[in-house]
Amino acid sequence: MKRFKLLHNILLATLASTCLLSLNVAYADDALKMELTVNQVIKNAEGKIIYSPVRTAPAGTVVQYKAIYTNTINKDINDLMVTLPIPTNMTFTGEALPASAQASTDGKNYADMPLMRKVNDKLVKIPLSEYRSLRWNIKLLPANKSATVALNTTVN
Template identity: 70%
Template sequence: MKNFNPLRNALLASLASVLLSTAHADDTLKMELTANKVVKNAEGKVSYVPVRNAPAGTIIQYKATYTNTINENINDLAVTLPIPANMTFTGEVSPASAQASIDGKNYADIPLLRKVDGKIVKIPFSEYRTLRWNIKLLPAQKSAAVALNTIVD
């Protein structure tokens, strides 16, 4: 069984998780990150189970919940989650409006595309490194969540 450490991965995600305009103080936004194993039952119903260790091939969902802790709305909030080095993005995100990057700098809608031998092709999910969501409005004292699924390599 591969040693999967969600706390280390959570730290990586939290370090790169929030891009706020400089008008917001550091304590205006609280972020909670969870890592859960994605489990489907015989009927296809999905559930999420906290995970500490996971073998290769296990699907893990990273979910970040952002809470506006002040009594003012936050507008145009961009939040990012990196895809940990020992994981491969599955293509599943929530909300679906996420953009992706292979370099952590340039973002585009999913699926990412590039030109190879004169043809436009999809970039494999294995090359995705970071996802970003633009939250237009996070009302005062409210929360918004974003999530991505990965597979343990």
């Protein structure tokens, strides 16, 4: 049974998570704080979704990576681009919050989901297993406020 190690994935996601601030305004290095949580996604008997902190999980477990970005300065931040990687031992489920996320198979080129490619002169959907990261454009992050992005994955 394959298992994932929470610490490794948090470190990977934290290191690979990037924030690109609009270039027309200079911000202090500490203008943005990011908090990453990793939770197992569980549906209870009533069909309600419950999120439970997880350290290890067997293959097939649905895990949510959620990043909360907080503007720590007294000035609005415009056009904030944030990216979360999909760890190599995980497969994206297709669920992202907000749903406006763009996806990438290489971490460089992003497009709206579902990602498509040409095969035998036909456009076909790229399998979710090939998605490597998601990116969101937070148009406005007001002073001293937070924005949350999340993606769900399945342990391979």
